[in-house]
Amino acid sequence: MDEKDLSLSLSLGSSCGQFLLSCRKDASPTAANVGGVDGMNRSGSTNMRDIGEEHESPSRTKRRSAEREERETEASAAGKAGSDEEEGETTRKKLRLTREQSAILEESFKEHTTLNPKQKIALAKQLNLRPRQVEVWFQNRRARTKLKQTEVDCEFLKRCCENLTEENRRLQREVLELRALKRSPHFYMQVPATTLTLCPSCEKGEASEKPTASLPFRQQIRL
DNA sequence: GGCCTTCGCCAGCTTACATCA
DNA sequence: GCTGATGTAAGCTGGCGAAGG
Numbered sequence: 001m002d003e004k005d006l007s008l009s010l011s012l013g014s015s016c017g018q019f020l021l022s023c024r025k026d027a028s029p030t031a032a033n034v035g036g037v038d039g040m041n042r043s044g045s046t047n048m049r050d051i052g053e054e055h056e057s058p059s060r061t062k063r064r065s066a067e068r069e070e071r072e073t074e075a076s077a078a079g080k081a082g083s084d085e086e087e088g089e090t091t092r093k094k095l096r097l098t099r100e101q102s103a104i105l106e107e108s109f110k111e112h113t114t115l116n117p118k119q120k121i122a123l124a125k126q127l128n129l130r131p132r133q134v135e136v137w138f139q140n141r142r143a144r145t146k147l148k149q150t151e152v153d154c155e156f157l158k159r160c161c162e163n164l165t166e167e168n169r170r171l172q173r174e175v176l177e178l179r180a181l182k183r184s185p186h187f188y189m190q191v192p193a194t195t196l197t198l199c200p201s202c203e204k205g206e207a208s209e210k211p212t213a214s215l216p217f218r219q220q221i222r223l
Numbered sequence: 224g225g226c227c228t229t230c231g232c233c234a235g236c237t238t239a240c241a242t243c244a
Numbered sequence: 245g246c247t248g249a250t251g252t253a254a255g256c257t258g259g260c261g262a263a264g265g
Binding site for chain 1: 252254255256
């Protein structure tokens with residue numbers, strides 16, 4: 001699967017994607033949507049953080065703020081070291097992975113979709129990235145794969161639904177036609193006598209020959 | 224052995240930024 | 245050059261299993 005495929009599949013503009021997203025929002029009250037759409041859009045991550053910490057255990061809150069600090073110091077250290085990112089910036093600058101880095105990560109993902117800590121560190125060294133970046137890339141990649149699969153499933157179910165709807169319409173038309181035929185005075189002349197013996201309510205020891213080919217079996221059952 | 228806490232990892236959701244038409 | 249749409253790196257939170265006390 002190449003990047004083009006992925007970018008195509010990731011368009012949330014499709015009705016399918018929108019449907020899935022709205023379903024998830026309704027179903028699972030995450031911290032992000034506790035405050036509703038307004039709360040979500042108003043002040044971003046700060047708001048989410050505040051909401052989340054009210055419900056977290058103290059140890060977890062401590063751990064998370066320590067992680068945050070660690071990330072911040074790591075990021076600023078990387079900036080000072082003069083890596084790919086701009087130097088000395090405290091604000092988050094978005095890094096684009098190079099083609100080579102992406103290709104290697106893709107290759108690795110093909111082999112295994114999750115990484116153990118050793119693999120993560122090795123890969124990070126090889127790519128000159130932080131282990132956290134490798135971890136995040138794999139997380140996002142799994143999410144993309146899952147989203148793509150969901151869209152494929154959604155398309156398949158949509159087609160199934162369309163086919164069944166069409167089949168249902170066709171059968172209803174058939175029933176109407178047959179009812180009309182039954183009401184017409186020429187009905188009993190058109191239907192061979194032997195087929196009438198198949199009606200269960202009329203089944204009183206009449207001779208039962210095999211249904212004729214003039215009408216499909218389903219149409220002979222209930223008129 | 225059961226309970227509690229902590230830790231690490233992950234999924235899901237979201238944001239911020241880069242890129243492109 | 246501006247703008248909206250899209251893609252994606254990264255942040256945040258909750259859930260869960262494992263390990264240790």
